Amino acid sequence: MKIIVVGGFLGSGKTTALVRLGTYYSSIGKSVGIIVNEVGEIGIDGDIISQYGLETKEITSGCICCSLKTSLRATLLLMIENYNPDVIIIESTGVAYPGAIRDEVMLMNLPMDYDMAPLLTLFDGSRFKQILKEIKNFAAQQLAQAEVIAVSKTDLVEASMLPIIETAVSQINPKAEIITLSSKNPESLAQLINILERSSDTEARLAELKKVVANDGSLLMAGGKKDNSIEASGVGSFSAEYVLDDTRLKSLNESDFEKIVKEIMSQIRESVLQKSPDFLGHIKLFLESGSALYKISLTTAEEDPIYDFIPPADENAAAAPNLKILSAVTGISSGDIKEIVQNSVENVLNENKIIFSA
Ligand SMILES: Nc1nc2c(ncn2[C@@H]2O[C@H](COP(=O)(O)OP(=O)(O)OP(=O)(O)O)[C@@H](O)[C@H]2O)c(=O)[nH]1
Ligand SMILES: [Mg+2]
Known part of the structure; x- marks a missing residue:
């Protein structure tokens, strides 16, 4: 069994990358289990990930690198018992220290042989300047123990910027191997797959860890003190799920739903901009209409949201209509983002006469 830990700041492309990795492993006959951790309750x-037919388990309401270590162990054991995958991929939250997760897994004494892949951390090349401006220290902490750093979304990066980004990243972590990654470039995935075939230097890391394990068996972060990555990131977050009444939904078409999700995102963006003009993070919304899925995602103050329509995999498999939203951004309190998200979602649903319950 191979275990791959994928980290990187909010919205850096972790899920996109691991879906591609998971799909690749499935295509060569390997069974894949994915554990994904989200900071919010929803x-x-x-x-x-399930949309792509991949086996997945979610751990929500916090970070597996600080408060949810026992959940991670329980979820790993359950996945192995029920499914025994050849490859397990763990996606950390964007406000986790990925190194701490790899360390925790190694310290779990899992009751089976496994091979730990080199610790992979994504660094979003398309948001290089904003990352340095808004979250330089936190991003550096995230990159600190990476064995492989993938500069992601390179299709959005000007060619002349790439060497500058690579130099900056290697100054933060001179030991890591630096590669580039783009969901638009299959060759970059092939390179990543090759690198993940290798093993993490777990022996060296375990020797180091002996010096930093507290009396209660938990890990101490840099400087010997316990650290809470969510607090350190300065990110405010809120997530919610709304059940939608399908009476009205039946009279709406694809372009109506597109307008609805775009309008919600636009209202949230406008309000967040007023409180945090240079925000960075991930606001993601997922609307299940009962016959199709509508997805919209925003990762910086400047960019336009990315909209996706996902037709139903199976026409007969109508799901209960619902709307899920997760917002985690810098420079704003969790209370403020909660108010903004609730107001925006509820305004737009009311305007469109969609009855909902939160
Ligand atoms: N152009 C481009 N967009 C990408 C690439 N990878 C991811 N994206 C987009 O970036 C946004 C965030 O991607 P995700 O894969 O959800 O990022 P994540 O790191 O899993 O986000 P969180 O789990 O919320 O931290 C989505 O809208 C993706 O479609 C890429 O290589 N190129
Ligand atoms: Mg993700």
């Missing part, structure tokens, strides 16, 4: 990535 998870969205698990739904997206």
Whole structure:
């Protein structure tokens, strides 16, 4: 069994990359299990990963690198018992320290042989300047123990910027191997797959860890103190799920739903901009109309949201209509983002005469 830990800041492309990895492993006959951790109570990535027919389990309401270590162990053991995958991929939250997750897995004494892949951390090349401006120290902490750093979304990066980004990243972590990754470039996936065939240097890391394990068996972070990555990130977050009444939905078509999700995102963006003009993070919304899925995602103040329509995999498999939203952004309190998200979603649903319950 191979275990792959994927980290990187909010919206850096982790789920996109691991869906491609998972699909590749499935295509060569390997069974794959994906564990995805989301900071909010409501998870969205698990739904997206399931859409691709991949086996997935979600851990929500916090970070597996700090408060949810026992959940991670229980979920890993359950996945192995029920499914025994050849490859397990663990996606950390965007506000986790991925190194701490790899360390925790190694310290779990899992009751089976496994091979830990080199610790992979994504660094979003398309948001390089914003990351340095808004979350430089936190991003550096995330990259600190990476063995492989993938500069992601390179299709959005100007060619002349790439060497500058690579130099900056290697200054933060000179030991890591640096590669590039783009969902638009199959060759970059092939390179990543090759690198993940290798093993993490777990022996060296375990020797180091002996020096930093507290009396209660938990890990101490840099400087010997316990650290809470969610607090350190300065990110405010809120997630919610709304059940939608399908009476009205039946009279709406694809372009109506597209307008609805775009309007919700636009209202949230406008309000967040007023409180946090340079925000960085991930606001993701997933609307299940009962016959199709509508997805919209925003990761910086400047960009336009990315909209996706996903037709139903099986015409007969009508799901209960619902709307899930997860917002985690810098420079705003969790209370403020909660108010903004609730107001925006509820306004737009009311305007469109859609009855909902939260
Ligand atoms: N252009 C481009 N967009 C990408 C690429 N990878 C991811 N994206 C987009 O970036 C957004 C965030 O991607 P995700 O894969 O959800 O990022 P994530 O790191 O899993 O996000 P969180 O789990 O919320 O932290 C989505 O809208 C993706 O479609 C890429 O290589 N190129
Ligand atoms: Mg994700």
